[in-house]
Amino acid sequence: MAKRVRNTQLNGQRRGLINGALLLSLSALIAKVLSAVYRIPLQNLVGNTGFYVYQQVYPLYGIAMTFALSGLPVFISKLIAEISDPVTQRAVAKRIFVILAGLSVVLFIGLFIGAKQIAIGMGDGDLASLIRVVAGMALFMPELAVGRGFAQGRFNMRPTAISQVLEQVIRVAVIIIVAVLAAQQQWSVYKMGAWAMSGAIFGAIAATATFIPFYQRLFQMPEHVSLSADYRWWTLARRLWQEGGTICLFAAVVLLLQLVDSFTVKKGLVDAGMTQAAAKSLKGVYDRAQPLIQLGLVVATSFSATLLPTLSEALNGKERRAYQTTLTTLIHMSFALSVGATAGLVILMPVINLVLFGSMSGSLALAIYCLSIIFASLISTYNSILQSMNQYRLSLVALVVGVVMKIATNHAAVLAWGINGASWATVLGLASMMIVLWWGSPDDMREALTHRRFVPRLAVATGAMVVVTGIVGNGLLLLLGDGRLTAIVIVTVGVISGLATFIVTALRVHLFTTREWLTLPGGRRLLKLIQRD
Template structure:
């Protein structure tokens, strides 16, 4: 093959890879965002069916405490193995060793089944102990943990099946199963809660237990979709396996020893935000009671404001921004493998700039619309609105930590990423008590912000000194994005202030109308500004120029 033909083939392969990456990212982002939105919207009727505001807050607190512990167990039970299986299958498929990839997949299924069974058993039978250690001794969490433990039997298996499809660069099955899983879960939550609270007039604890058991129901449907996809493609998969080269022999035992040795970084970094939240729920009541004497129900209600209510909303924004930014990480890993340090620096800057282009207006926009947004989800509560505003700012730091962790993992800096996370976590532990003393319910969020800031600064410092990341351009563009976001913030806050001169805060319907108006105004202002000054064009690329030209923005 001559040089021209070789160059053309390389260019074609590169274009196909980039197209596959974009398509896959679109599927995964869409699946993640729709699932997050659906997982937040159900809260509106769910809270209403509990009757009083206090009962709804207690239910939210209980739900949040149980889910934080469950999330940690879920991360431990999968331990990054689905991602590793995905990478290995993609590798063996690329060299026509489909049969080897299938062997690894079968071994992975066995391991996931075992870890799922073990973690489910620990969570079910150890629920009373976990409630004491990780939930401040709240024994009402015990039935919640036991209801959630059933999902651990299925979700690790479901995760590795998703990894199998991703190894074949098929993101649609994963995204669709994720969405179907959430739909089934939400339907069961709403049906069970309505039956218990409205028909049986039962206990809110029973309703929350059934709402968390919905994770198992959703997982069944999600796995069912994946099995359906698998059976449809089974003839094709068998044909690929039969036509394998069968040159490579893999030692499955050694492979999985290597996988398990890499599991710790995945567990620690993936559970970073969850560990911060678990520390909050295990210490909040004790710390608050050392300064003020509140009843148990009051403390649970206060915890719900930041530990469930506002957290449920801000995680939509966090998942959106990180999903968009982390799509650049594979390109970063490829540049690192080639030792193309200039490209590494450029990719770090592109990833962070894309992140801030989306995250800053999203977070500040949420700050601006906090009042009607909180009223839509949870009814009027001035303290809850203030906490949502504050948590919107903290969300920037949570998302930044997630993106920087992903970048460091892409650069094979797992050890330092863990070290910096631990330092930030220790800082949070140290400042938590004085923060709760000074800021009361805002204290845990303030401590999280300080801890995440320390971790993020250390990570950024590493990128600058070890990988030659030129941060000045990113800082200039980020400051530009921040100024445009603040302009949007001020306008929307003015609209919100004017609107509530004529609307009663407890009027939910008119609050929703005002929310829609504010969101539209915010999008138009920020969209026009980033196109006008061409900052989006510089970050995203020339495609944005087409939008600017179509809208006749010069």
């Protein structure tokens, strides 16, 4: 009887964990879509130069929020989950909060005082006001990271999900309101940028407010709690630096490469002979890639992310067969969806550019940049798997190699090929990172990616999609002529026909196993249709 009750409790905890992970994945999906989509009306309202001003400083905000909203909470949740005693959990959370509070004050002072020098390093001293606004975000890092991490460590995903969506909704609303006002009242692009960045502060305040009850309880606990040597101040600070730092940096990998662009692309264009005004405008065109990459990554990673709890469960339960099956499925889905999304974006890029941003300027650079989706999604997947094994060293080495490659090649590439060169440097950096991860990962992870049957079948499905989409797009262009309205029709029909072709071909060539199809929305229905045929 006791055994039955214990099994029932374990099954309940397991279902709660999976449901919580799904809730967290859904909130992350909503936040990512909002974070990508708002940039399109922003660029349309403020133009290429206004978009350049916002995007130059955005990586600083993005990295800070990645630390506060995803990277550090993951580390803190693992730390809290290691502890069974609630009093000890709160005492450790309190110490982590104090450590992070000290770090956040140092970051705030450094960014605020050094804003002018950072802006000059980006080639535009007028960006200093935006950087000072972003500096304020550092002060919210401890509250958000510890609040989220503590809740997740106790398998309560609701506070994180609510705060994540709330932060994005308020931030995006402020940005769009500011953009409309800036366009109507003809603000300078730098005034617009500073006020748009303030949306992050308002969003962070709202997100932090959701954790007020938690902090009231945290700081009402007894001051003196005896902790083991594993949770001494120095030990926690060291783990925060080594494990937490690696998780955070990898979560912000694309943002780190964008930060390199902020310091090199505009300056490189000026060094190549462009005027300041022309270089700012062209950098704004180049920055159009960011929402496209984010949307592509949402497509490529959202479905596969739901498999991570199953993977961890199989690993912890030492169920080797289930672990291997889930790992292969995870890598296959990430690879196939990223390749499909990339191919669709590349083939339709000129008309997508016209629909979203009002011109076809920089379409080649954007198409090249979209190749990053494949590597970035695989990097994210491989890193998540390695983290589930508590392996961090390989990820850190790969990260350093990729960022160094981007830094080493970016300026020269911009001098030689303009923004096309910057796109190639980003792809090269991410490809280098992926090669290091693949080479150093366990055999089963390497074999899942390079399976001799999977890769050729994926090439067939993708090739069929590209051919059909290209024929449909060019046919509609000849039939309907140029224009933004025509482009909307081409994109809509092209996406539908391309997706249908990819799915049908994938079914015919048996690209995915039955288990893999069932992880996709509507997968069961698709399998029934093909079996009926």
